[in-house]
Amino acid sequence: MKPFATTLSFAERMITPCGQRTERRLSHMRGMYQDIAETEAILRRDDPLIYEVYAGGVPEKEGQLPHCLTVLYPGQVGDEYYMTKGHFHVAMDTAEIYLGLEGEGYLLMQTKEGDSQALEMERGTIAYIPPYWAHRTVNTGKGPFVFFAVWPGHAGHDYGTIEESGFLKLVMERDGQPVLIPNPRYR
Ligand code: S6P
Ligand code: ZN
Numbered sequence: 001m002k003p004f005a006t007t008l009s010f011a012e013r014m015i016t017p018c019g020q021r022t023e024r025r026l027s028h029m030r031g032m033y034q035d036i037a038e039t040e041a042i043l044r045r046d047d048p049l050i051y052e053v054y055a056g057g058v059p060e061k062e063g064q065l066p067h068c069l070t071v072l073y074p075g076q077v078g079d080e081y082y083m084t085k086g087h088f089h090v091a092m093d094t095a096e097i098y099l100g101l102e103g104e105g106y107l108l109m110q111t112k113e114g115d116s117q118a119l120e121m122e123r124g125t126i127a128y129i130p131p132y133w134a135h136r137t138v139n140t141g142k143g144p145f146v147f148f149a150v151w152p153g154h155a156g157h158d159y160g161t162i163e164e165s166g167f168l169k170l171v172m173e174r175d176g177q178p179v180l181i182p183n184p185r186y187r
Pocket of ligand 1: 053068069070084085086087096135136137149151157
């Protein structure tokens with residue numbers, strides 16, 4: 001492999017050239033939002049784009065540092081703000097760094113032992129996700145919440161655990177403000 005550089009375009013909110021672009025629509029997140037009836041009602045009309053991920057083109061291999069740009073759009077399903085699926089790393093003892101570039105939101109984190117933490121993120125926030133912590137971002141702002149992430153190449157992504165259990169905390173709008181509340185469906 002040879003050294004290379006790519007361009008993070010702040011205006012276009014993408015990495016060029018991009019290794020891979022992934023889009024997550026509401027239909028990819030069925031059952032993840034608290035209000036299942038509202039999810040299904042939205043899906044009968046439309047399939048909104050919730051977030052896009054632009055990968056920087058580095059292989060997910062030991063020794064490498066894959067990185068990507070996430071563009072999480074503003075919106076809500078009922079009172080719950082748009083969010084990413086969230087995941088643990090398969091190699092649990094791997095960390096990750098997020099750098100906030102635009103907009104605002106929360107980085108929700110939790111461990112399998114039931115510890116939970118939420119960090120507020122905005123442009124310039126460098127958030128550190130330690131080993132063993134699952135991570136999900138939530139857009140609580142009016143515009144796109146954009147951040148850059150870097151993680152160890154052998155980390156791997158476990159989405160199944162979160163699909164089963166959900167996150168300990170939900171980020172909901174109450175009187176126009178984001179509030180964190182315990183997730184009644186957390187298992
Ligand atoms: C990867 C890193 C992020 C997320 C992205 C989308 O380790 O945490 O790049 O992949 O923000 O979230 P998710 O949970 O759908 O992968
Ligand atoms: Zn991760």
